[in-house]
Amino acid sequence: MIIDGRKIAREINAKSKQRVATLKARQVTPGIAVILVGNDPASRIYTRTKHRLAQKLGIASTLYHFPADVDQATVLRQVRRLNQDDQVDAILVQEPLPGQLNNEEIVNAIDPAKDVDGLHPLNLGRLFAKQGGHYPVACTPRGIMDLLDRYQVPLEGANVVIVGRSLLVGKPMLALLNNRNATVTFVGRHTKNRSELTRQADILIVAAGVPSLIKASDIKVGSTVIDVGINRLSSGKLVGDVDYISVLPKARLITPVPGGVGPMTVAALMSQAIDLAEWRRAAGQYLVG
């Protein structure tokens, strides 16, 4: 069975639109601020996709576009200004940033209550610690959890293998699945027996950024395969990290690329921006430190 990310994303977006309308009736318009540096073509496309969806849902979206050679102090000043701006509920710094910028310092400067990407270490730590209360979580893993739940994939006691250990996908994915009592194996470039490990996975999540890294021989019959990769081939074709055609008949559930995880990430981002707007206004519910 093919997981229809577009359909579920549409449902989430429809709900987001209603939630924005409810907030607007209370004179609140959720606001997203996006910081984009330079002219990376993929980043510009992602940024535009987010901006258009925000507008469609009634979320105020502002883009702060800096030249590629902007200095650290300028970006930090912008982040701090957005932290103070009561119209802004969600701050997003589009990665990758050019080399002269200190990514870590910029992420750490974002108000954790406005950290819509869930990348601030305080939010990541709360997730990893399985703390209670409200805090944002990285949007791609959040979207994947939604997919797994909608398709009723059992998580407790399931053997999950995550290929790719990035801060934006692999690490929060590990935390979310561990918090649901899955048994998680975390696989990276240095793993010696990757195929042996992936073949044991009831649920395989691949976020490696390598076209067709996972073949049919790397998966377990009847498993659930979530492909986070979006790679553009020289032919122009978009493919995932999973060799879709060969894996499809062996998997029980699989996400296509495009139309799987991608639309869920943007839907989760918007949904979480609305969460942040609601949480910030429910005084005392968001406790940091």
Next chain:
Amino acid sequence: MIIDGRKIAREINAKSKQRVATLKARQVTPGIAVILVGNDPASRIYTRTKHRLAQKLGIASTLYHFPADVDQATVLRQVRRLNQDDQVDAILVQEPLPGQLNNEEIVNAIDPAKDVDGLHPLNLGRLFAKQGGHYPVACTPRGIMDLLDRYQVPLEGANVVIVGRSLLVGKPMLALLNNRNATVTFVGRHTKNRSELTRQADILIVAAGVPSLIKASDIKVGSTVIDVGINRLSSGKLVGDVDYISVLPKARLITPVPGGVGPMTVAALMSQAIDLAEWRRAAGQYLVG
């Protein structure tokens, strides 16, 4: 080969004593404040062990001992007072806390720069994100990393299985080993095929709190076995989570209980309290948020 935790802990403690002497020559005495609630016998023993070692090393150690029925506000007030106290470099809240107290709120209230147990979500998040700069890390995993390094156990690409997913041991252990490019599998109570997984481990770390949970048939020949468990049998005997006698001939390296991980934890705690004293005085080096 049996890992001699006592010997390595002695070496670390000797170094700590020198470091304290150096600080004292600069009119700085590192200070630890321990908050103990109630009369749990094990907690009282741990607290006394820490206090004695601190004294031996020249670290100022103060115990704040509250009755078992203390309320949340009183503990929080004490934590905040210690946050403000310039004589205090390291704050430790001895767990477990009685049921009326909100553990999470208390940990979140500790100044991350004084969080000697590395339990504050900001510190846990920085570790999980593999951030640069100085921040504290949970002491038992820190001690275990020291043992693995002293015995030159290769970590990069090694298959590691961690049994037990606690905040104090399992989770930071996972982060530390992942940051060294080990392939980590995180096993808990809900894992269905625990023995199958542990048998694949080049390095097996057991922190489950179940006497003799791991038998010889659960381990790989030639593996490194780290036993974090300290369980007192009804006979009064202390045993680990690993069935030491049967596992010993099959492992390449193994920690005994007692005398393995235990002494390393306390040594790491003292060493980290001195780190915190040094970092706080090196202005600007400890950047939070």
